[in-house]
Amino acid sequence: MKVGVVGSGLGGLLSGVSLAKKGHEVTIFEKLGYFGGRFTNISYEGFELSTGALHMIPHGGNGPLAKMLRALGIKVEIVPSNPSGTYRINGRDYLHNEVPNLFSLKEKLQITKILAELRLGSGGDESYRAWLKKRVKNPLLFAIADSFCGWSLSLDSSGVPSREFIAITKNINKLGAAGIPKGGCKAVTGGLVKELERLGGEILYKTPVESITVDGGRVNGLSTKKTSYDFDVIISNIDPKQTIKLCGEENFSDSYVKSMANMKEANGIKISVACDKPMIGHTGVLLTPQTKRISGANEVTNADPTLAPKGMHLLMTHQKLLDGDVKKEAELGKEDLYELFPDFDRHCEILMVQTYKHGWPVNRVASGKHISPESPIKGLYYVGDAIKPEGWMETEGVAKGVEMMLNRFGR
Numbered sequence: 001m002k003v004g005v006v007g008s009g010l011g012g013l014l015s016g017v018s019l020a021k022k023g024h025e026v027t028i029f030e031k032l033g034y035f036g037g038r039f040t041n042i043s044y045e046g047f048e049l050s051t052g053a054l055h056m057i058p059h060g061g062n063g064p065l066a067k068m069l070r071a072l073g074i075k076v077e078i079v080p081s082n083p084s085g086t087y088r089i090n091g092r093d094y095l096h097n098e099v100p101n102l103f104s105l106k107e108k109l110q111i112t113k114i115l116a117e118l119r120l121g122s123g124g125d126e127s128y129r130a131w132l133k134k135r136v137k138n139p140l141l142f143a144i145a146d147s148f149c150g151w152s153l154s155l156d157s158s159g160v161p162s163r164e165f166i167a168i169t170k171n172i173n174k175l176g177a178a179g180i181p182k183g184g185c186k187a188v189t190g191g192l193v194k195e196l197e198r199l200g201g202e203i204l205y206k207t208p209v210e211s212i213t214v215d216g217g218r219v220n221g222l223s224t225k226k227t228s229y230d231f232d233v234i235i236s237n238i239d240p241k242q243t244i245k246l247c248g249e250e251n252f253s254d255s256y257v258k259s260m261a262n263m264k265e266a267n268g269i270k271i272s273v274a275c276d277k278p279m280i281g282h283t284g285v286l287l288t289p290q291t292k293r294i295s296g297a298n299e300v301t302n303a304d305p306t307l308a309p310k311g312m313h314l315l316m317t318h319q320k321l322l323d324g325d326v327k328k329e330a331e332l333g334k335e336d337l338y339e340l341f342p343d344f345d346r347h348c349e350i351l352m353v354q355t356y357k358h359g360w361p362v363n364r365v366a367s368g369k370h371i372s373p374e375s376p377i378k379g380l381y382y383v384g385d386a387i388k389p390e391g392w393m394e395t396e397g398v399a400k401g402v403e404m405m406l407n408r409f410g411r
């Protein structure tokens with residue numbers, strides 16, 4: 001079949017390579033001059049910054065993304081985080097299993113019970129914060145929950161359904177924590193592009209898709225500014241709302257258009273910092289429950305020193321962006337850096353502050369909301385981080401969504 005893919009983000013590339021391997025003729029249309037969307041590198045003053053992701057794969061070498069890459073023959077070395085993370089509390093760093101020691105005996109028992117429920121329970125529609133509030137009272141525990149949700153989902157715990165949070169925790173317990181691909185995000189997306197081209201697929205850069213043609217409830221092609229193309233199937237790696245616009249809203253029911261319009265992005269701010277010494281000193285995440293804005297930070301050069309000039313380190317922070325003045329939020333994030341690292345001025349320099357919102361978010365659809373990869377139009381599928389099945393965060397969700405799309409493809 002002739003397959004057109006709108007967007008060369010991670011979801012578009014995983015889909016393109018998977019389908020090219022099955023013998024389909026794949027053309028990817030990319031609006032920008034580079035591949036990878038929010039999952040590739042930006043080379044800046046010798047540092048490998050990124051267009052989006054913090055160079056981490058949520059379940060490292062054990063998750064669905066790594067599994068799919070292996071199945072497609074893409075060789076990427078993923079360094080497991082060790083330890084998986086630490087928590088900066090009252091100026092000291094604690095391992096996950098040391099944190100309960102900060103609480104009273106009664107609270108320790110409550111924490112043990114919560115951890116058991118996270119392993120065996122199922123949660124519901126109530127938020128994780130509301131769920132937690134029924135079980136504990138200590139504000140530090142809510143702050144810890146918020147720092148985890150802020151780092152990994154760009155939400156606070158009141159924005160995540162407990163069902164989703166528990167499903168995510170179960171996957172972490174089963175598959176382990178994050179890993180860092182050597183070479184950063186671009187090692188993943190660059191590997192996929194090479195394989196796509198080897199299989200005869202192509203990417204047309206600086207070629208935004210302007211419309212998708214629908215005839216009798218089925219897609220049959222798409223148009224760019226200059227050319228119209230015929231396709232049997234179209235995979236959209238962009239926002240489903242945007243896809244609906246490209247097709248024309250009249251091709252969808254009002255209720256479907258409305259339900260998609262209600263899907264909200266998760267937004268955030270990333271600060272990339274050059275350091276002349278290790279500030280975190282390990283390959284995991286530093287979660288920061290007591291800061292004003294920053295949820296956590298990583299230092300990927302502990303796993304792959306080539307992501308910075310020789311002898312230097314790359315530290316990246318992440319903070320969720322709910323409402324409010326973006327500039328002010330970024331300033332509060334910077335203030336956090338000075339509080340977290342008292343010797344920040346002597347050893348660090350901020351390289352870049354990036355804001356992710358309005359069409360270039362952290363997640364196109366916030367975790368906890370689920371969209372089927374199959375659209376109501378025959379031959380039109382969605383992939384990308386708007387299509388994350390329950391329990392799968394970030395790029396693991398993208399890979400799982402692609403897997404679901406492939407299972408339904410051509411049905």
Ligand SMILES: Cc1cc2nc3c(=O)[nH]c(=O)nc-3n(C[C@H](O)[C@H](O)[C@H](O)COP(=O)(O)OP(=O)(O)OC[C@H]3O[C@@H](n4cnc5c(N)ncnc54)[C@H](O)[C@@H]3O)c2cc1C
Pocket residue numbers: 006007008009010011012029030031032035036037038039051052053054055056057058207208209210237238268269270318356360361362363364383384385386393394395396398
């Ligand atoms: C600050 C930040 C930190 C993150 N950290 C991590 C992390 O550490 N680990 C992790 O797993 N995930 C992380 N993520 C999430 C991860 O980056 C995304 O989930 C993933 O990259 C999304 O991929 P996608 O398939 O949705 O494609 P996208 O990246 O959304 O790519 C879509 C592509 O479509 C193109 N496009 C748009 N419109 C058109 C059009 N009309 N025609 C043609 N092309 C078009 C765009 O230019 C883009 O290249 C982070 C994200 C951010 C922003």
